[in-house]
Amino acid sequence: MTLKPINELLVEIAGQAERALLYEVALTPKPGLVDRNNSGAHSDMDFFTFLDSIVSLSPYLYQYVKLGAEHEGTPKELFHKVRSMGIHAEKAMLAATKNINTHKGANFSFAVLLGATGAYISSGQRPLPFSEEDIQGILAYAKAMSHGLVTNDFADLAAKSSLTYGEKLYLSYGITGIRGEAEAGYPALGQLIMPFFRANKDRPMELVLLEALLLLMSQVEDGNIIHRGGIDAWRTIKTETKQLLQDSHEGNLKELMYSYDLVLIERHLSPGGAADLLSLGIFFAKLENLF
Numbered sequence: 473m474t475l476k477p478i479n480e481l482l483v484e485i486a487g488q489a490e491r492a493l494l495y496e497v498a499l500t501p502k503p504g505l506v507d508r509n510n511s512g513a514h515s516d517m518d519f520f521t522f523l524d525s526i527v528s529l530s531p532y533l534y535q536y537v538k539l540g541a542e543h544e545g546t547p548k549e550l551f552h553k554v555r556s557m558g559i560h561a562e563k564a565m566l567a568a569t570k571n572i573n574t575h576k577g578a579n580f581s582f583a584v585l586l587g588a589t590g591a592y593i594s595s596g597q598r599p600l601p602f603s604e605e606d607i608q609g610i611l612a613y614a615k616a617m618s619h620g621l622v623t624n625d626f627a628d629l630a631a632k633s634s635l636t637y638g639e640k641l642y643l644s645y646g647i648t649g650i651r652g653e654a655e656a657g658y659p660a661l662g663q664l665i666m667p668f669f670r671a672n673k674d675r676p677m678e679l680v681l682l683e684a685l686l687l688l689m690s691q692v693e694d695g696n697i698i699h700r701g702g703i704d705a706w707r708t709i710k711t712e713t714k715q716l717l718q719d720s721h722e723g724n725l726k727e728l729m730y731s732y733d734l735v736l737i738e739r740h741l742s743p744g745g746a747a748d749l750l751s752l753g754i755f756f757a758k759l760e761n762l763f
């Protein structure tokens with residue numbers, strides 16, 4: 473087997489991250505979220521805002537995987553490198569979207585996971601497609617990178633004058649959100665979505681992605697839902713999406729999801745955390761050549 477030059481591999485991996493973000497926003501119907509049909513429970517952004525946002529992030533996706541591939545220090549040192557790069561990316565995103573938060577969470581997680589992917593391939597120059605073990609190796613590296621993140625980020629919140637939604641949720645409920653997910657090595661990917669994708673890899677991709685979104689909504693501690701609707705609204709969504717998964721089959725899935733979109737729009741709720749995890753899952757599924 474001949475291995476591709478490393479830079480070609482990095483370009484291909486960054487391209488799969490971009491593709492995953494495009495697939496996520498194009499997937500329709502997504503309850504409460506921006507899709508091709510409507511802007512869900514969002515009045516400040518639409519499908520095109522997401523396209524602008526993805527274009528602005530694209531060069532950084534490559535930078536994250538390159539930083540990982542060239543890294544020679546500890547996983548934690550790589551975390552600091554990609555986060556610093558991520559702050560520049562977030563500024564580019566906000567400039568492209570006129571200050572609307574389209575991909576804050578996705579940008580953070582892609583920074584960590586692309587960095588981890590780069591570090592993983594450089595440790596043994598793995599060819600694509602990756603195996604299940606490769607993905608586990610990348611998630612384990614991401615876990616090592618994020619060690620102590622929750623404690624460090626939330627250490628001095630009392631002294632801060634303004635708090636982000638993630639910080640407020642931690643102070644109010646002890647909810648660790650995206651930081652907790654990263655520090656645990658993204659169990660929503662390794663233990664939930666990737667096994668689901670592998671088990672369903674021969675079914676129509678679009679339906680599998682819609683079901684995957686419902687699966688994530690039924691289980692993830694979604695900071696976006698909780699900051700807008702509170703804990704009860706989040707619990708209700710978890711129960712309802714479990715029921716939707718039980719009631720749905722290939723013939724009625726889209727119809728049920730169109731109806732549920734109207735419900736979440738009416739309640740002004742949007743599962744942004746689940747959407748981000750879906751795009752990360754699509755990224756790994758592409759690297760594993762599942763669809």
Ligand SMILES: CC(C)(COP(=O)(O)OP(=O)(O)OC[C@H]1O[C@@H](n2cnc3c(N)ncnc32)[C@H](O)[C@@H]1O)[C@@H](O)C(=O)NCCC(=O)NCCS
Nearest residue numbers: 577580636637638639649650653693694695696744745748
């Ligand atoms: C950590 C990030 C995401 C900022 O967190 P913040 O508290 O502002 O945001 P918040 O927690 O509200 O969530 C951000 C996004 O994460 C996504 N999300 C929410 N819950 C989840 C979840 N359970 N799983 C995955 N993604 C989630 C959503 O899309 C959400 O919009 C990142 O933007 C960042 O690092 N910003 C720089 C700030 C910084 O460096 N602070 C440290 C100072 S030491």
Ligand SMILES: Nc1ncnc2c1ncn2[C@@H]1O[C@H](COP(=O)(O)OP(=O)(O)OP(=O)(O)O)[C@@H](O)[C@H]1O
Nearest residue numbers: 497505506573574575576577578696744745747748
């Ligand atoms: N397809 C999508 N449609 C809508 N939101 C998405 C989609 N994919 C991901 N998201 C996530 O939803 C988040 C935006 O949600 P929200 O508008 O609640 O956040 P906010 O701007 O931080 O808060 P608010 O506008 O309520 O003050 C984005 O950070 C983004 O990560």
